[in-house]
Amino acid sequence: MPVSHVAIRVSDIASSKAFYDAALAPLGTKIAMSFQDGKMLGYGGDKGPDFWIREVTGDDAKPQNRPVHVAFEAKSKEEVQAFYDAAIAAGGKDNGAPGPRPQYTPNYYGAFVHDPEGNNIEAVYFAPTA
Template sequence: MIEHRNLRSICHASIGTNNLNRAKAFYQPVLITLDIELVCDYEHAIAFGKGYPEFWVQKPFDQQTASPGNGVHFGFVATSIAQVDKFFTTAISLGAKDNGKPGPRPEYGEPYYGCFVIDLDGNKIEASYWNPEKN
């Protein structure tokens, strides 16, 4: 049993892709910048996490074309400003679109530092660091 599972509110999240190999080539180097590793690799899906499959990228179960949802994004925890910056530069170098460069956003709270990108399938992802020194 995964002991920390009882501390979670959400078991996992999934996004669709139309090209699993391309998605893996994108997400594996991007998420490792946050110490998030590939933990499952199947013909139809891959999953990333810190010892547990928390973030899935998969071909849609209904065999239809994957599409992103407007208003939906996935935020990943960074443990430093440097991780946020590396996440952003790695994602951009692999073809992601800039949707908000790394930096503070006081409208989200004084401790917030983050960035936003759009992945190769049009999904919105974020990395953010909550600086406890600014609380």
């Protein structure tokens, strides 16, 4: 079952936008839509947004007890590395350097970074199998 889109809540749209603009650029993903005076941003490609961030305030802005994990599919190991480097440079925290993850699948190559809100953001490449 394909997923159409995912949305996460953030407490600071400016810092989250800076992080995701940088981290997702190597994957060819950019802002495709903006609503609520820039407080809700949709990232995607030609088909439109498939990943959203939305600023919330008050009780909704309290840190999440269970951070979200989102994985973006990359086209190569080099894209995974570029995502990781850009995300770290944009203030992300390492949660798993680029490398194979054979415990998931034999052809899984990924990198994990915590975003400014503590969410686990990943880029993954599925290498062709022989």
